[in-house]
Amino acid sequence: MDQKQALPRLRKEIGSIILLNERYNTPKTSLALFHFEPNDSQISISDRLEKCSLHEKKIDGKELYIFDSFFSDAEIENIRLYSRSSSFSRMSYASHESREQGEEPARSMNNQEKWLFFSNPPEIVKNLFAFFGFLGEKINADISLLPWDLADENITSSAVATNRLESASKESMQLGKHQDYNTEKLAFGIPILYEKGEKKHYPGSFVNGGENFPWLVSCMLYATEDTFVHDQYGLGTIFCDKNGEVATTVSAVNGRFVLFEGDILHSIEESHIPKEISSWRVSYVFKLILNPKEPHQNMKTSVYNFLKSYF
């Protein structure tokens, strides 16, 4: 598990995604897609899945998978050190609405920091990318990020998001509730991979993960300072049901990652760090499209069927 591997294979694609909402037709929007290809990794993802602790939860029928001990101790320590020394230059908010209502901002990476992180990531993230490529191969799907940046006049929504926090209030937890996207009104058209001939795209409204349709999920990797006590200090992630009530809370454990349907309402849990303690936690979020390569596939079911043997 401690073997180092070459950079995972990422394939850049321009021009396959189309904009469906003029609101995002701005100079800051980039529709570049980055695909996670299966690679000849020396590290067996199957072995990692066998050894890791994997839990599945459902919220209003939507999936949430929690992966612990997927990475080695060295990798887990590495993300801590990486996060400690990285720069997070930008202030960020969960949404335009939450910002207007007074949400406390997190710190996030600016465009340069974000690209340098994504293009030359720490070891743990390379293995996460390798997992994406591996999963895509297993379920016969193309796995890519969402379009790199979707920007309207006020806010940019990025396919890769980073959040560094030292505290969060209860109000901020409430104000920051958001969906990463809503497949009932997507701003972009995803190409249909199994349609031959002229390029076609899915409509801007579909049931997330329904048969024949893509499944949009978010993957969140946590890193924490060594002073951070995850079962006491909060700053995890609350996941809410459709009524906005907290259905489950996932603690920010260093090296844990969560795969969840990004249209589950979620927010950063309020913090309980004692005033005399200096600590932080970072989340690295990758918003993914699992795009079926063949018709009549159900991505959500395919992932469940593949992962359930590891529960």
Add this chain to the structure above:
Amino acid sequence: MQLAMDQLKPFGNVLEIGFRKEISEELLLQYRPKSLTILDSSEVQKEALEKWHELHPTVHCLYGSYKETLSTLGRFDLILIHQDKKKEDLELYHFLFPKKAAKNLTESQKMIQSLEGMMSQVQNRYSDGEVDDFYTKIGYLHPLEMPRFFKKLSANGNISKEQYDRIAQKYDFATLERSRMSSEDDSLIRLLEILIEKQLVVGGRCFFCSTNNSSKYDDPLFFETIITDQRVEYSEKSVQIDGVTGIIPTIKKII
């Protein structure tokens, strides 16, 4: 530019695209590259280049468009791109005085926004004549803002949809919107693609002046085309000139 040269430390086979006498002389005298090739397509520079070549016959000087002449050249260790003088003056202005340049741009945008704000409080409907009058007196000075400005007028009911369509066609809003959205360095990006593919050795570097002092990471077209090209390493260095921060972008070919 001197500061940039100090950062680059030119060596090997050097190509300059665009003739700049002071820079070429600096290159020869201080850095003594293995070879120097200068390519310029400007009619204005042709005579100056020919005269300068007489004094420096070992320099390979070419006159012609880069599209026609680059294919005749080999590969280089360093490529310096100077764009046309007027544009470079503007780039230099941005480079040396980024705060002033940004302020001017911001003030232009602020004025339009202020106008939008005032006009949105007015319920009047404007005639075709009034709209054209506005455009010819004020709007033409801020063309890239006009599509958005008139869309707001239409949304506010100050002009009809038909009037908007007429104006959009007459003043070619489609092109203006694309110009606003596409990088100011669009032709530069195309040139860089060619240089990366055909003119740079592995390990070679390319330097150019940015149109403004914004990070190229914030330019989606440049990001998609150049920064994310896996054959290159892109970097930006911040430099301080008289207390003002500027950026030196560099592209290094790694594959």
